[in-house]
Amino acid sequence: MTEVTRTISAAFTSEYRLRVADLHKWVDPLSEEQFWRNPYSYGNSIGHLVLHLTGNLNYYIGARIAGTGFVRNRDLEFTETGRPRKAEVLRSLDNTVAMVMATIELQSESDWTLPYSAEREPDATDRFSAVLRCTTHFYHHIGQINYLSRELAKT
Numbered sequence: 001m002t003e004v005t006r007t008i009s010a011a012f013t014s015e016y017r018l019r020v021a022d023l024h025k026w027v028d029p030l031s032e033e034q035f036w037r038n039p040y041s042y043g044n045s046i047g048h049l050v051l052h053l054t055g056n057l058n059y060y061i062g063a064r065i066a067g068t069g070f071v072r073n074r075d076l077e078f079t080e081t082g083r084p085r086k087a088e089v090l091r092s093l094d095n096t097v098a099m100v101m102a103t104i105e106l107q108s109e110s111d112w113t114l115p116y117s118a119e120r121e122p123d124a125t126d127r128f129s130a131v132l133r134c135t136t137h138f139y140h141h142i143g144q145i146n147y148l149s150r151e152l153a154k155t
Helices: 003-027 032-036 046-066 074-079 086-106 127-153
Strands: none
Touching (some): 046 074, 046 086
């Protein structure tokens, strides 16, 4: 493994470790009801955002890079009415992030430049770009979860 590959891998995996820790900081104290409640008339609940993050990573990195065979139902990530237990949803996200980090760590220098394609992602044409976009997407939603968690704590 080259120094550049080690640097890329370490940076991405560190970012996922930090952001999933942030997510747990904001989500773990919430009740089941708070996890699924949306304090606004628009947007999504934290539970739905976590389902979305899990589906996003499982598809874009799991299915498209790691070859997991995951089949995504993106719409259900935002409309799930069954409200699975918070612990189950968080465990699924944690397992998905572990898979993402393991996949990142397996990439060689030449793997990062391999062609990439996926539904709803025309701008990521190589693996590096795809992982970068997934990482920034994850960070974006952690910010939303932070905000929602603070709002829910007021009630």
